[in-house]
Amino acid sequence: MSGLASDDYNTWFAPDELDRIRRRLPIVYINAVPVRVDADGTIQQVALLYTSRENSIHRSLVSVRVMYHERLRDALARHLDKDLGPMALPRLPVTLVPFTVAEYFPTPGITPYHDPRQHAISLAYIVAIDGDCSPQQEVLEITWLTPEEVLNPRLQAEMVDGHGALVRQALSFSGRMV
Amino acid sequence: MSGLASDDYNTWFAPDELDRIRRRLPIVYINAVPVRVDADGTIQQVALLYTSRENSIHRSLVSVRVMYHERLRDALARHLDKDLGPMALPRLPVTLVPFTVAEYFPTPGITPYHDPRQHAISLAYIVAIDGDCSPQQEVLEITWLTPEEVLNPRLQAEMVDGHGALVRQALSFSGRMV
Amino acid sequence: MSGLASDDYNTWFAPDELDRIRRRLPIVYINAVPVRVDADGTIQQVALLYTSRENSIHRSLVSVRVMYHERLRDALARHLDKDLGPMALPRLPVTLVPFTVAEYFPTPGITPYHDPRQHAISLAYIVAIDGDCSPQQEVLEITWLTPEEVLNPRLQAEMVDGHGALVRQALSFSGRMV
Amino acid sequence: MSGLASDDYNTWFAPDELDRIRRRLPIVYINAVPVRVDADGTIQQVALLYTSRENSIHRSLVSVRVMYHERLRDALARHLDKDLGPMALPRLPVTLVPFTVAEYFPTPGITPYHDPRQHAISLAYIVAIDGDCSPQQEVLEITWLTPEEVLNPRLQAEMVDGHGALVRQALSFSGRMV
Numbered sequence: 001m002s003g004l005a006s007d008d009y010n011t012w013f014a015p016d017e018l019d020r021i022r023r024r025l026p027i028v029y030i031n032a033v034p035v036r037v038d039a040d041g042t043i044q045q046v047a048l049l050y051t052s053r054e055n056s057i058h059r060s061l062v063s064v065r066v067m068y069h070e071r072l073r074d075a076l077a078r079h080l081d082k083d084l085g086p087m088a089l090p091r092l093p094v095t096l097v098p099f100t101v102a103e104y105f106p107t108p109g110i111t112p113y114h115d116p117r118q119h120a121i122s123l124a125y126i127v128a129i130d131g132d133c134s135p136q137q138e139v140l141e142i143t144w145l146t147p148e149e150v151l152n153p154r155l156q157a158e159m160v161d162g163h164g165a166l167v168r169q170a171l172s173f174s175g176r177m178v
Numbered sequence: 179m180s181g182l183a184s185d186d187y188n189t190w191f192a193p194d195e196l197d198r199i200r201r202r203l204p205i206v207y208i209n210a211v212p213v214r215v216d217a218d219g220t221i222q223q224v225a226l227l228y229t230s231r232e233n234s235i236h237r238s239l240v241s242v243r244v245m246y247h248e249r250l251r252d253a254l255a256r257h258l259d260k261d262l263g264p265m266a267l268p269r270l271p272v273t274l275v276p277f278t279v280a281e282y283f284p285t286p287g288i289t290p291y292h293d294p295r296q297h298a299i300s301l302a303y304i305v306a307i308d309g310d311c312s313p314q315q316e317v318l319e320i321t322w323l324t325p326e327e328v329l330n331p332r333l334q335a336e337m338v339d340g341h342g343a344l345v346r347q348a349l350s351f352s353g354r355m356v
Numbered sequence: 357m358s359g360l361a362s363d364d365y366n367t368w369f370a371p372d373e374l375d376r377i378r379r380r381l382p383i384v385y386i387n388a389v390p391v392r393v394d395a396d397g398t399i400q401q402v403a404l405l406y407t408s409r410e411n412s413i414h415r416s417l418v419s420v421r422v423m424y425h426e427r428l429r430d431a432l433a434r435h436l437d438k439d440l441g442p443m444a445l446p447r448l449p450v451t452l453v454p455f456t457v458a459e460y461f462p463t464p465g466i467t468p469y470h471d472p473r474q475h476a477i478s479l480a481y482i483v484a485i486d487g488d489c490s491p492q493q494e495v496l497e498i499t500w501l502t503p504e505e506v507l508n509p510r511l512q513a514e515m516v517d518g519h520g521a522l523v524r525q526a527l528s529f530s531g532r533m534v
Numbered sequence: 535m536s537g538l539a540s541d542d543y544n545t546w547f548a549p550d551e552l553d554r555i556r557r558r559l560p561i562v563y564i565n566a567v568p569v570r571v572d573a574d575g576t577i578q579q580v581a582l583l584y585t586s587r588e589n590s591i592h593r594s595l596v597s598v599r600v601m602y603h604e605r606l607r608d609a610l611a612r613h614l615d616k617d618l619g620p621m622a623l624p625r626l627p628v629t630l631v632p633f634t635v636a637e638y639f640p641t642p643g644i645t646p647y648h649d650p651r652q653h654a655i656s657l658a659y660i661v662a663i664d665g666d667c668s669p670q671q672e673v674l675e676i677t678w679l680t681p682e683e684v685l686n687p688r689l690q691a692e693m694v695d696g697h698g699a700l701v702r703q704a705l706s707f708s709g710r711m712v
Contacts, residue, residue, distance in 0.1 A: 013202070021199060024191070024246050026206045028299050040607040041626030068202050069297050071281060071288065073574040091625065092575030094660050095708045096279045099629070100531060101301060103250060110249065112534050119247050121206050123279060126628050165534040172528040174628045175456060178468050178521040218429040219448030251396040269447065270397030272482050273530045277451070278709060290712050304450050343712040350706040352451045353634060356646050356699040369558070377555060380547070380602050382562045384655050424558050425653050427637060427644065452635045457657060459605060466605065475603050477562050479635060 022118035023106075029122035030076050031102060031163075032062040033170040034084060034129045036144065043126075043176045046150050046167060047133060048159070049083060050141040057140070058160040061167065063122070072096055072123065080127065082136055089131030098123040099173040102166055113162035126170050147177045200296035201284075207300035208254050209280060209341075210240035211348040212262060212307045214322065221304075221354045224328050224345060225311060226337070227261060228319040235318070236338040239345065241300070250274055250301065258305065260314060267309030276301040277351040280344055291340035304348050325355045378474035379462075385478035386432050387458060387519075388418040389526040390440060390485045392500065399482075399532045402506050402523060403489060404515070405439060406497040413496070414516040417523065419478070428452055428479065436483065438492060445487030454479040455529040458522055469518035482526050503533045556652035557640075563656035564610050565636060565697075566596035567704040568618060568663045570678065577660075577710045580684050580701060581667060582693070583617060584675040591674070592694040595701065597656070606630055606657065614661065616670060623665030632657040633707040636700055647696035660704050681711045 013021070021027075034047035048059040064079035066072060073092060080090040102122040104115035113122075133142045149155060151171070156164040171177040191199075199205075212225035226237040242257035244250060251270060258268040280300040282293035291300075311320045327333060329349070334342040349355040369377070377383075390403035404415040420435035422428060429448060436446040458478040460471035469478075489498045505511060507527070512520040527533040547555070555561075568581035582593040598613035600606060607626060614624040636656040638649035647656075667676045683689060685705070690698040705711040 021203065025199065025203070026244050026246060026248075028204045028206055035628065037626075037628060039626070040605075040611050041628055042607065043628060066204050066299065068204060069283060069285070070204075071574075072279065072299070073576065077574050091662070092571075092573070094569065094571055094575055094577060094662060095633070097276065097707070098279070099275070100529075100534075101250065101274045101276070105247060107247070111531075121244065121250070128625070128628060169528050169531075169534050172525050173456075173631070175467075175525075175630055178456075178525050213450065215448075215450060217448070218427075218433050219450055220429065221450060249396075251398065255396050269484070270393075270395070272391065272393060272397055272399060272484060273455070275529070278707075278712075289709075306447070306450060347706050347709075347712050350703050351453070351634075353645075353703075356634075356703050377559065381555065381559065382600050382602060382604075384560045384562055422560050422655065424560060425639060425641070426560075428635065428655070453633070454631065454635070457606065457630045457632070461603060463603070477600065477606070 019117075026119045026121050028066040029104075029120045030064040030066060030072060030079070031122045031124040031166055032064070032076060032080060032090075032127045033124065033167055034062060034080070034088075034090070034127050034133070037128045043147060043171065043174050045144040045146055046171075047084070047129065048143050048145060048150070049135075049139045050143060051139055053160075057158075059143075059155070059158045060160055060163045076125065076127070083139060084129065084142065085132070085134035085136055087131045088129050088133050091128040091130060093125050093127065096123070098125055100124045100166070100169045102162065104161065111162070112165040115161055124166055124170070126174060147171050151177055197295075204297045204299050206244040207282075207298045208242040208244060208250060208257070209300045209302040209344055210242070210254060210258060210268075210305045211302065211345055212240060212258070212266075212268070212305050212311070215306045221325060221349065221352050223322040223324055224349075225262070225307065226321050226323060226328070227313075227317045228321060229317055231338075235336075237321075237333070237336045238338055238341045254303065254305070261317060262307065262320065263310070263312035263314055265309045266307050266311050269306040269308060271303050271305065274301070276303055278302045278344070278347045280340065282339065289340070290343040293339055302344055302348070304352060325349050329355055375473075382475045382477050384422040385460075385476045386420040386422060386428060386435070387478045387480040387522055388420070388432060388436060388446075388483045389480065389523055390418060390436070390444075390446070390483050390489070391526075393484045399503060399527065399530050401500040401502055402527075403440070403485065404499050404501060404506070405491075405495045406499060407495055409516075413514075415499075415511070415514045416516055416519045432481065432483070439495060440485065440498065441488070441490035441492055443487045444485050444489045447484040447486060449481050449483065452479070454481055456480045456522070456525045458518065460517065467518070468521040471517055480522055480526070482530060503527050507533055553651075560653045560655050562600040563638075563654045564598040564600060564606060564613070565656045565658040565700055566598070566610060566614060566624075566661045567658065567701055568596060568614070568622075568624070568661050568667070571662045577681060577705065577708050579678040579680055580705075581618070581663065582677050582679060582684070583669075583673045584677060585673055587694075591692075593677075593689070593692045594694055594697045610659065610661070617673060618663065618676065619666070619668035619670055621665045622663050622667050625662040625664060627659050627661065630657070632659055634658045634700070634703045636696065638695065645696070646699040649695055658700055658704070660708060681705050685711055
């Protein structure tokens, strides 16, 4: 069932080529909400990534662009590893049915989700994390917060691109904060 | 909430340009399973489209490529109209959570879904039809079949690209044929 | 597929017998969130029932106790008819997978749902209404409200038993208010 | 969030009392499909319980009657422990939205599910198992089978009460066998 690695395909784009395509085709993404659960499956904490973008600091969830000829499960596993580190031990969901589909438009206000660079269609999953996370690459810090803390209006204001709405939907779907 | 029509954007591609992109990026699709339901919501019939492709006749479900800056709901409405005719009166789902996500690869065998032209990621919905369907454009005929008829092995063999698997998943999810 | 009507079975309980059982077994319920949707499936309005209980006025969703030997679809259809009137023309869902499962405990605080009379386990569905509703029996009035109005804190405070939480979950799941 | 243990309540029934209630009220159950998944979340194996009932041997999934004042999560955890042993390390789902709702009627043929003793309404979940299972109490053996083996018609014929249909729905929903 394992797909070929994306590197086996000619998926390289010249610097401005992907930018141009992004203005003409919707791009497939995955969003993951990393959580810690207790023994009965109840969400105890949510991990937010602290990143620096254009000189300001933002909190966000995991975002993955799906590559050509890459299975969704492989894209999700690859990127959780890349963002949370190799010891995170994520539990991938048994079904690919997402808890929501987030439509990011370059024009704000059409949906709660916004991405100035592109029209992205993102499948969103809750992923339980068993191991230890360590920030990788452009992630400055990974913070574990309780659902109550995540829904705090001040923290919600630090979340970008509609990720605050996404985490509210995840908590609502899980029955944890309704 | 209504998205701008896709024609307002520069989404035109030169003849071979889309073909080239299709070999390098996954493309977003929607699949719809058109059904007739009775008063209590039970599926009574499924509509299959009878199309001619490369000199052979195939049965398939509705397939929609999502355009740049087009909402999923608009893409679904536009294409149901285009495939089933203006009197179909489709009932779009209240949620965009699909019953399954079908991954079509150009390489057969990775998933049950296959598309020689491209890597497509398709959100699949069951759509109840209230009105009358009339075949449009390249659709030769629209046939309404009972769930039992759709699962008949001979009919399943006429379905292409894994649409047979997709309709089985829809019937399983609805509890109609398990 | 149609179940026998519940009256064909000995499901009558002596006045205090059901009360006693309710203190010893969880009881199966259905909750319905009646909505009006536009042509693309987006929720435009939610119907709340205005009822009088113990000398105070409350707003609530549709609640149905499932009878012995009654199918869920039959229970839902029977009760929508009973609460919203015979011209409501409800569109029952094609799947019985609920958007949430609400656990009502007689002890407050275990979940967001509470029912002093019993431990009830309720499957919750969004039901699009095509026709006209008219209040029946103990329902004083049926009010159609926009999602924004339903989420207004003053209105949420008028909702009983956790029905405010239930309608928030329905709107979150539908992607209408996140 | 933890519910009181069911023993804190008067939930004891005289020998024939529960039998009588079972003929007059639907009873709440949970069904669990225990699975082993690989690192990317794909189902590798399904556990079937081998039980003896009325002098014949049957295969089945985990079935749990929910007790008075018991949370669904507590009922699921309690019974997985009771059926699969204390070292099974089950991963309870993050949401209580089931993959299907199975309606068991004492009258065969109304749904694919049948229970001669009662009308049961069962919420069905897929549960990943990390540890080792050991048969407990009336379970003679626990067998791990591949999805292909589970769908074998001979094995399906050994499954009782519609559990064959239930495991087919679980595999369809997970995208593992469609």
